[in-house]
Amino acid sequence: MAVLGPGGVGGLVGALLARAGHRVVCLAGAETAGTLRKDGLHVTSGRFGAFRVPVEADTELREPAGLLFVTVKETALADALERVPAAALGGGLVLPLLNGADHLGPLRERYPAEQVAAATIRVESTRVAPGRIEHTSPFAGIELAGRTVPRERLDHTAALLREAGFGATVRDDETALLWDKLVFLAPMALLTTRYGATVGAVREQRRPELLALLDEIAAVARAAGAAAEPGEVLGFLEGAPGSMKSSMQRDAEAGRPLELDAIGGSVLRAAERHGLPAPLTAEIVAELRARTARS
Numbered sequence: 001m002a003v004l005g006p007g008g009v010g011g012l013v014g015a016l017l018a019r020a021g022h023r024v025v026c027l028a029g030a031e032t033a034g035t036l037r038k039d040g041l042h043v044t045s046g047r048f049g050a051f052r053v054p055v056e057a058d059t060e061l062r063e064p065a066g067l068l069f070v071t072v073k074e075t076a077l078a079d080a081l082e083r084v085p086a087a088a089l090g091g092g093l094v095l096p097l098l099n100g101a102d103h104l105g106p107l108r109e110r111y112p113a114e115q116v117a118a119a120t121i122r123v124e125s126t127r128v129a130p131g132r133i134e135h136t137s138p139f140a141g142i143e144l145a146g147r148t149v150p151r152e153r154l155d156h157t158a159a160l161l162r163e164a165g166f167g168a169t170v171r172d173d174e175t176a177l178l179w180d181k182l183v184f185l186a187p188m189a190l191l192t193t194r195y196g197a198t199v200g201a202v203r204e205q206r207r208p209e210l211l212a213l214l215d216e217i218a219a220v221a222r223a224a225g226a227a228a229e230p231g232e233v234l235g236f237l238e239g240a241p242g243s244m245k246s247s248m249q250r251d252a253e254a255g256r257p258l259e260l261d262a263i264g265g266s267v268l269r270a271a272e273r274h275g276l277p278a279p280l281t282a283e284i285v286a287e288l289r290a291r292t293a294r295s
């Protein structure tokens with residue numbers, strides 16, 4: 001199997017699958033690929049322990065892979081996909097673990113639609129240096145669905161992920177799956193980034209704004225097809241470790257591009273499609289956009 005983008009998410013997925021005995025090829029830029037070939041992937045995790053595992057690495061997919069995890073940031077997706085020509089993929093299943101709701105279209109234009117599933121991952125995992133991954137959440141759960149993909153293929157993939165240590169379930173509705181993640185991720189990412197604060201600090205110090213944003217985004221998610229019951233979403237946010245940071249917040253701290261279009265933009269486009277107001281989302285997205293343009 002192949003992992004396009006062996007960072008926080010991809011590095012953890014690749015390392016656990018390699019540890020479970022699978023042949024894993026990580027696809028990355030020349031420098032990172034060189035480091036991985038030499039040193040393998042190093043993981044520290046409260047749930048999975050600290051371990052190092054050898055992996056293969058290359059700058060391009062050169063032979064068919066049964067399974068391709070797409071784990072780059074959305075801001076790097078178009079460039080990164082150049083490393084996986086459709087002809088090289090063969091009959092492999094593409095499993096994008098990106099946040100956001102709008103990346104399946106471009107993937108299904110590039111690869112056969114019956115080979116592109118929808119998936120989300122709930123995890124906090126950070127690439128602290130090339131090939132060095134810190135997994136800091138007590139949870140590591142993957143959900144899969146796929147309007148266009150045969151169910152048995154998804155069931156087989158989920159079983160393989162469970163064997164490697166992830167929680168993994170297959171769902172029927174891919175739109176609900178993507179929005180069930182976005183409905184808690186978007187408020188968490190936007191507010192932790194706006195205030196440079198952990199999830200716990202946002203929960204305690206920005207509670208009215210958190211609740212207002214959650215209501216706004218939950219209404220959009222319901223219109224898009226998710227259950228998005230605000231009490232349930234709040235329950236997940238309340239249960240997240242207080243020290244947790246969002247990946248968008250970590251990108252802001254490091255001066256990297258933000259996935260604003262994938263996360264906030266997905267909400268705003270859906271709000272417009274369904275004729276719903278989303279003024280607070282729009283305000284925060286505009287503020288963060290202006291902030292990144294200045295820096």
Ligand SMILES: NC(=O)C1=CN([C@@H]2O[C@H](COP(=O)(O)OP(=O)(O)OC[C@H]3O[C@@H](n4cnc5c(N)ncnc54)[C@H](OP(=O)(O)O)[C@@H]3O)[C@@H](O)[C@H]2O)C=CC1
Pocket residue numbers: 004005006007008009010027028029032071072073074076079080081083097098099121122123124125126127129130131247259
């Ligand atoms: N981190 C998290 O806890 C979570 C993240 N997500 C989502 O998962 C996705 C991935 O995020 P995350 O793992 O944090 O991202 P990272 O920035 O940690 O990792 C991205 C990886 O992609 C590589 N990369 C960048 N550009 C290219 C390219 N052109 N070709 C090949 N590889 C490239 C990077 O290489 P290099 O190592 O050389 O920089 C890096 O290894 C995002 O959509 C994010 O929102 C979802 C849930 C949780």
Ligand SMILES: CC(C)(CO)C(=O)C(=O)O
Pocket residue numbers: 099121122123124125185188189245246247248
């Ligand atoms: C909030 C979190 C860590 C949950 O999976 C996430 O998806 C992200 O920060 O991108």
